[in-house]
Amino acid sequence: MHLKTDSFVVESNVHFPADYNLLWDCMRKCLDMIVKLEEKYGKVTGWRKSRYWRSELKSMMRQPGRASGSGGKNKEKRVKEVAAIYLHKSGLLSEKIKQSLPTLPIRDVSDLATVLLLEYYHLLMNKHIDLIDRRLLKGETIPQEEKMFSVFEPYTEWINKGKPRPNVELGKKVNITTDQYRLIVDCQTMDHQSDSEIVIALADRLTSIFNTGSWSFDKGYWHSDNKALLETVVPEVIMPKKGKCNQTESDREHQKIFKKLRNKHSAVESNIHSLETRGLSRCPDRGESHFTRYVAWAVCACNLYCIGRKLQADYKRKELLLKRAA
Numbered sequence: 001m002h003l004k005t006d007s008f009v010v011e012s013n014v015h016f017p018a019d020y021n022l023l024w025d026c027m028r029k030c031l032d033m034i035v036k037l038e039e040k041y042g043k044v045t046g047w048r049k050s051r052y053w054r055s056e057l058k059s060m061m062r063q064p065g066r067a068s069g070s071g072g073k074n075k076e077k078r079v080k081e082v083a084a085i086y087l088h089k090s091g092l093l094s095e096k097i098k099q100s101l102p103t104l105p106i107r108d109v110s111d112l113a114t115v116l117l118l119e120y121y122h123l124l125m126n127k128h129i130d131l132i133d134r135r136l137l138k139g140e141t142i143p144q145e146e147k148m149f150s151v152f153e154p155y156t157e158w159i160n161k162g163k164p165r166p167n168v169e170l171g172k173k174v175n176i177t178t179d180q181y182r183l184i185v186d187c188q189t190m191d192h193q194s195d196s197e198i199v200i201a202l203a204d205r206l207t208s209i210f211n212t213g214s215w216s217f218d219k220g221y222w223h224s225d226n227k228a229l230l231e232t233v234v235p236e237v238i239m240p241k242k243g244k245c246n247q248t249e250s251d252r253e254h255q256k257i258f259k260k261l262r263n264k265h266s267a268v269e270s271n272i273h274s275l276e277t278r279g280l281s282r283c284p285d286r287g288e289s290h291f292t293r294y295v296a297w298a299v300c301a302c303n304l305y306c307i308g309r310k311l312q313a314d315y316k317r318k319e320l321l322l323k324r325a326a
Helices: 019-041 050-069 075-103 109-137 199-207 224-231 247-253 256-264 267-280 288-325
Strands: 002-012 157-159 169-178 184-189 214-216 236-238
Touching (some): 002 267, 002 288, 019 075, 019 109, 075 109, 169 199, 184 199, 184 288, 199 224, 214 256, 236 256, 267 288
Parallel strands (some): 214 236
Antiparallel strands (some): 169 184
8 A cells, every 4th residue: 555644724614713703602602592592482581671781792892903904093092092992892692691690590401401501601701701801902912722713613623724715714623544546444523633643543543454565754744753653554654844954954845756756745635625625614514523424424435536536447448449450
């Protein structure tokens, strides 16, 4: 087998995240849960003006974005002013929900699920109120591990692969390994992992199944431990080094076989393009388990498509030979 490995990003079905619109997502879902109980029981104590809350908060949510996107003098001051008003109103809603939670009607499993969702979104609301306060009013830099990029798809990652377009992608990285017949023999949805971190586990999976003659990667997978391990089980490992090469490494990368296999590595890009053009550029399903399942089904469909094309080509070739023989 001659394997090629590369990764690409499958986007989640989310809008571009800003902390003020993520806070709005939390608040509107809290209000949706209240309205759901109102529709079922006719009235929920203290929530006669739930529509007013929604209208006011939506209007206030737009102000920080407009202030941030505009220019002019005293921009920072204007951003802080509208953010302070937005946070004050959000804090009032949070306090009102906190006081109402013990009094909400819970008479069946459906009510319990609604209240649990309300508590979940209320917790996220408080989290984003704190993040906006720290970032916009106090001027702090929020650590990456504290950020959330979607309220509804919390597994979503902020991925920057250093490309000019798109410079940022929201989703999860997917690693695929293909063979010389353009079939995808391995697929892995990566969870906050870099390319170089998955090589050892990937090698354990595939070297126990296939007799591998060569295996090519791009520079993102390079690590001295990864290369040393693969070279014990694979005769030709094409893993270009990051940064400057020493003389031995330079001689190795200028060998004829290395250049030939490195040039052939680009064939994996056709598989990635095939997956993306057939629906895997963006996952419409909700939830991390459904995201992983969607990726797996897409890979299966791509393999079936490749097998079908090969069978059709063989059938047409066979028919042509029979006609010539007749």
